[in-house]
């Protein structure tokens with residue numbers, strides 16, 4: 001725990017385990033109610049001075065944090081692989097992506113502009129200034145344990161807000177490493193704080209009810225997001241919510257099915273499917289089913305599961321046993337209702353994998369709307385393939401979900417792609433592109449996938465208030 005520039009210990013401890021081996025790799029304190037109070041007080045006091053700093057100063061500190069992250073890229077990535085399980089190469093990519101937000105918002109800090117607005121009255125002038133929202137409570141998930149922190153903290157700090165971070169229970173060590181970076185970069189005491197806790201609702205509830213916290217930024221599941229949003233609304237707090245997804249991927253008949261299968265296998269099995277933008281419903285035209293399934297299956301079969309620190313490993317473990325159970329129950333339900341397992345469909349229990357939470361890369365064909373996997377978010381390495389006949393049908397099926405985060409299209413016809421882009425109700429759409437994310441581009445969802453956008457120019461707006469000055473001359 002890091003409160004008011006100090007590292008606090010001496011509380012009951014929570015163990016952190018490596019999901020590939022089951023080994024305990026560290027401990028973090030479980031915060032007391034007094035710690036929560038102290039963190040909010042520290043952030044509130046620090047805000048009084050921090051808000052007066054210049055954008056140039058805040059930019060400089062963010063830039064320093066970026067430099068430190070880049071310098072420690074390998075150590076951070078190794079820690080991430082041990083704590084979260086993804087292959088080292090994927091961790092290196094995530095550290096880079098995480099650092100990108102520091103650099104982007106170091107730049108955007110200096111581009112928070114106001115406005116001068118003409119008045120209808122001769123002796124009146126309007127001036128609009130942007131000011132920081134205030135103390136921000138940030139709750140982050142375990143699947144991207146570093147980039148989800150910088151995606152929130154960089155714009156908040158750039159805007160002049162102070163922050164209390166509560167990272168996920170499974171990945172507090174990555175969060176601790178990030179706090180060390182913010183401390184070393186020179187952020188003053190109280191500007192960045194971190195609470196670790198066993199029961200996250202204790203901190204979440206405090207963020208939503210304490211009048212000193214002005215904004216909640218949350219990335220996690222839709223049910224938890226809805227609960228927190230309800231509580232925050234009752235106390236009139238600003239919120240940003242990055243919640244679940246159930247991304248459709250549509251392979252149109254004019255696309256190359258082998259190329260599409262290659263791309264979709266890369267994005268589907270990335271992070272072992274534990275991503276809110278993972279393609280969860282793959283719609284393939286009936287004429288292209290055979291070559292598509294053949295390529296997807298062969299790619300799934302070639303992925304080597306194992307400890308992400310081992311060279312050549314392409315797929316890591318799931319985060320815990322519960323995650324395995326959920327994936328397995330979705331697969332069993334689909335099979336019971338008629339889906340065919342093209343490959344995978346079981347937990348991997350080979351000798352060196354049995355202590356971890358490994359599930360085989362899985363391809364299901366013949367998936368239909370009656371199956372749980374068609375409706376529920378799948379946070380695992382399962383690619384469900386659904387057959388379709390017409391463009392209108394597939395667009396309707398793709399939109400038939402409570403979620404609206406990401407979607408993917410494969411097409412070589414510009415008008416088909418443009419029609420689909422416009423018709424799909426999702427916040428992020430990859431068109432022949434499996435990685436439509438960047439610190440410079442707005443990330444966020446529609447419908448039950450959330451509120452607000454992170455990254456891009458819009459990302460800093462989430463942490464700014466608009467203040468109007470009306471001047472009578």
Ligand code: ADP
Pocket residue numbers: 139140141142166167168169200201202203204205219220221222224225227228
């Ligand atoms: P996941 O299923 O991906 O773990 P969660 O929504 O449970 O998603 O977790 C995302 C983040 O939300 C984590 O930091 C977790 O500790 C936190 N969280 C979970 N439940 C609550 C809650 N009731 N109040 C506040 N934070 C919560």
